[in-house]
Amino acid sequence: LAKTTQPISMDSYEGQEVNITCSHNNIATNDYITWYQQFPSQGPRFIIQGYKTKVTNEVASLFIPADRKSSTLSLPRVSLSDTAVYYCLVGDGGYNKLIFGAGTRLAVHP
């Protein structure tokens, strides 16, 4: 199984860039890496997905090294509303297996 490991929690301040790293040593060749965000009392929300190198959208960037054994979610200039739990998700070989990591609780302070 493609297990993921993330920091349990992180703290930041408004306006800073936040980088959250996820380890996935057993990622399969065809697996993609996906990140989700979850606010209290809400369902997770898709943020970004990538396979290799770098992916950027209007919300975040995703950096994936050549060996793909880890990935880093980068949130530019965070605000208080970015306080949430961030999940790293890796497809566990094939179409049907999908494993959520334990999640990283990000707290953004004024």
Add this chain to the structure above:
Amino acid sequence: DTAVSQTPKYLVTQMGNDKSIKCEQNLGHDTMYWYKQDSKKFLKIMFSYNNKELIINETVPNRFSPKSPDKAHLNLHINSLELGDSAVYFCASSQDFYEQYFGPGTRLTVT
């Protein structure tokens, strides 16, 4: 318009009862899922349905049974509820599998 909706939002019941949670998506997605999030916030997939066929069953107790009357609905039936079933249950749907759209969740409390 709510993309993925669940009812009820809260469900409080006693041990031994049977209950159902309903889920509907209006995104036209082919696959729907049920997840369980426990008190420690671990999110675990339980089931998924693709075109009315079960394609994931994560060894959950057979007291849990998903039922999909059509592509837009995936209901979760739970028989003989136990204390350990207390959790938040999320429904989700997707077209390309990795980008899933989640519902607001149903908080189930078994007393």
